[in-house]
Amino acid sequence: MSDNLTLPTQQGSTDTPSPEPLLKVEGLTKHFPIHGGFPIKRKVGAVQAVDGVDLTVGVGESVGLVGESGCGKSTTGRLITRLLEPTAGRITYSGQDITHASRRRLAPVRSEIQMIFQDPYSSLNPRQTVGTIIKSPMEINGIEPTGGRETRVRELLELVGLSPEHYNRFPHEFSGGQRQRIGVARALALQPKLIVADEPVSALDVSIQAQVVNLLQKVQRELGIAFLFIAHDLAVVRHFSQRVAVMYLGKIVEVGDRESIYNGPRHPYTHALLSAVPEVEIEGETPARERIRLYGDVPSPINPPSGCRFRTRCWKAQDKCATEEPPLVQLSGNRPGHLTACHFPEDPTTERRDEDVILDPALRALESDAEGGPAGKK
Amino acid sequence: MPEPMPPEPLLSGGGRVPEDGAIAATGMGGAMDLATAEGETLERAPAGPDGTGPTDRPRSLWSDAWRDLRRNPVFILSGLVILFLVFVSLWPSVIASGSPLKCDLAKAQEGSQQGAPFGYDGQGCNVYTRTVYGARTSVTVGVLATLGVALFGSVLGGLAGFFGGVWDSVLSRITDIFFAIPVVLGGLVLLSVVTSNTVWPVIGFMVLLGWPQISRIARGSVITAKQNDYVQAARALGASNSRMLLRHIAPNAVAPVIVVATIALGTYIALEATLSYLGVGLKPPTVSWGIDISAASPYIRNAPHALLWPSGALALTVLAFIMLGDAVRDALDPKLR
Numbered sequence: 001m002s003d004n005l006t007l008p009t010q011q012g013s014t015d016t017p018s019p020e021p022l023l024k025v026e027g028l029t030k031h032f033p034i035h036g037g038f039p040i041k042r043k044v045g046a047v048q049a050v051d052g053v054d055l056t057v058g059v060g061e062s063v064g065l066v067g068e069s070g071c072g073k074s075t076t077g078r079l080i081t082r083l084l085e086p087t088a089g090r091i092t093y094s095g096q097d098i099t100h101a102s103r104r105r106l107a108p109v110r111s112e113i114q115m116i117f118q119d120p121y122s123s124l125n126p127r128q129t130v131g132t133i134i135k136s137p138m139e140i141n142g143i144e145p146t147g148g149r150e151t152r153v154r155e156l157l158e159l160v161g162l163s164p165e166h167y168n169r170f171p172h173e174f175s176g177g178q179r180q181r182i183g184v185a186r187a188l189a190l191q192p193k194l195i196v197a198d199e200p201v202s203a204l205d206v207s208i209q210a211q212v213v214n215l216l217q218k219v220q221r222e223l224g225i226a227f228l229f230i231a232h233d234l235a236v237v238r239h240f241s242q243r244v245a246v247m248y249l250g251k252i253v254e255v256g257d258r259e260s261i262y263n264g265p266r267h268p269y270t271h272a273l274l275s276a277v278p279e280v281e282i283e284g285e286t287p288a289r290e291r292i293r294l295y296g297d298v299p300s301p302i303n304p305p306s307g308c309r310f311r312t313r314c315w316k317a318q319d320k321c322a323t324e325e326p327p328l329v330q331l332s333g334n335r336p337g338h339l340t341a342c343h344f345p346e347d348p349t350t351e352r353r354d355e356d357v358i359l360d361p362a363l364r365a366l367e368s369d370a371e372g373g374p375a376g377k378k
Numbered sequence: 379m380p381e382p383m384p385p386e387p388l389l390s391g392g393g394r395v396p397e398d399g400a401i402a403a404t405g406m407g408g409a410m411d412l413a414t415a416e417g418e419t420l421e422r423a424p425a426g427p428d429g430t431g432p433t434d435r436p437r438s439l440w441s442d443a444w445r446d447l448r449r450n451p452v453f454i455l456s457g458l459v460i461l462f463l464v465f466v467s468l469w470p471s472v473i474a475s476g477s478p479l480k481c482d483l484a485k486a487q488e489g490s491q492q493g494a495p496f497g498y499d500g501q502g503c504n505v506y507t508r509t510v511y512g513a514r515t516s517v518t519v520g521v522l523a524t525l526g527v528a529l530f531g532s533v534l535g536g537l538a539g540f541f542g543g544v545w546d547s548v549l550s551r552i553t554d555i556f557f558a559i560p561v562v563l564g565g566l567v568l569l570s571v572v573t574s575n576t577v578w579p580v581i582g583f584m585v586l587l588g589w590p591q592i593s594r595i596a597r598g599s600v601i602t603a604k605q606n607d608y609v610q611a612a613r614a615l616g617a618s619n620s621r622m623l624l625r626h627i628a629p630n631a632v633a634p635v636i637v638v639a640t641i642a643l644g645t646y647i648a649l650e651a652t653l654s655y656l657g658v659g660l661k662p663p664t665v666s667w668g669i670d671i672s673a674a675s676p677y678i679r680n681a682p683h684a685l686l687w688p689s690g691a692l693a694l695t696v697l698a699f700i701m702l703g704d705a706v707r708d709a710l711d712p713k714l715r
Binding site: 190 | 536606607608610611612613614615616618625626629630662
């Protein structure tokens, strides 16, 4: 199998972490202006989609970016691939500042940062054949691989688990999972060093999700490509990523290696997210996990809460949270690299608490009724 | 053929049941390597609706649309009528002998007879010959006006939709202004000062008032196409604006323009007749259905045939083009698939 892979394993994979990260993002900010007024439209506000994100991705490393819908994950991904123009901050790719680079200056970097899109139905041009779609990255960047582009496309198709005979087919002849494989093949065509995967599996059927995630993992391991894996499915991220960053309302609230985040989270929001993951529990064998039920919606990014942005939904919020924004720092007792932005962090465990955190007053009344009733136990 | 890799114990949901039966049913599964890296079976691309199964032949949406059209009786009917019209406008002498300008006042308002199946009009001209020759003007005006409108409107609207910003705002306000001009009134005012006897002023007028319609359609469909991820993907690959426009946006945005233009073709033919009827369109000695209808209308009690035949031909032509546009829309609209 591996002798069919012509993509060379790139230098400096996971076993030799280089001191210089492949991608470094500092204070990345994107505000979408809101225009209004009559008769002359002017800026009346801004959607603060991403507000001061710091993130690094090492060579060959896979970083997961998780958070609720609308927290700015996808915007962050699109800022890094420079599909959107950052409002502020710095994006450094292998020591090169690409924050506001022009198309011409960006050209060499474009081929090294690729993107996999969420929707496999809208990410492939319905008027082009699979061959044309996968070939176009090479055409745009003027790359003529040995043996010709068509041979290379057929190799890529095989690499992602499709038949080379699909070369002349059109995207509408494929299922969602197959389309996403075509998207992966297109992203791999230029032998990138970093792939920003924007929820690559969330539009797919659960049974197909596993196939695509495994394909991405194979690609990541065998070709040493770094991934920024954007997802809202914590199980998938846990499976795929070595490091995980948790986003809430345009900010990173907690970041750390996989073990620290999943087993010893400190930020209340991370606790809440993890407690929402459905998991099979066998009574007596698996330790019971904590239950946290948040109440209400994510506040509007047009007018985010002062101080800590999570305070409006946090059960530990105090006055300090409203006035002072917690910095993203390493808390005492945390492993190096595990940073948390919280004034009143939780204990680093996900085990069951004495009392469930239920923030919805109606739900709390319901639950206490049930527990007080004849059927209630504990 | 590569060996399937040993299954990796990864995500729990990975185990899918290989659909061997379904593959065999497509008739060519056995020859193909369907094993994926995970040792699983990929689902086959669905076979074509005609049951021929997947082949290596490219099947574009255009060829799908063409297959739909060929089976649509509305398309066949309107297509035959239009083919006949085109044939008649190219070689009118094949089915009509004599000149449409040769009139004999002695035969004025006479009915159907040998050599003149549609009778004679008020000037003693052969109605059949004039109706046949009138097709050329109508088809020429309709086709040229549509081409001009489609070209002008889609380029302006497409660029406005793609680049947005000030250029888009200015263009949108200009189209608003043009929409406010009543077509017939505008024609009466603008064309009454033209003295030329050719079809060009009429075509020019139609392009002038028609482009905003196509421009809006093109702008809208370009904006829709522009937001698709495959355009973003092309941008992420470093594609130039012209490449994105020509390779990705234009092929996906052109269908609504074609549909609207086809339907508009019929209305342009009707508009030419309207303007000619009002005396500001084409002028004699040009042979046009509008002129004939105008000339025959005072004698509708004495010689209704002189009015009915050119009117019937006009109605049939307009109907054929509108039906063609409908059929094309049904075939190209991906939402109906």
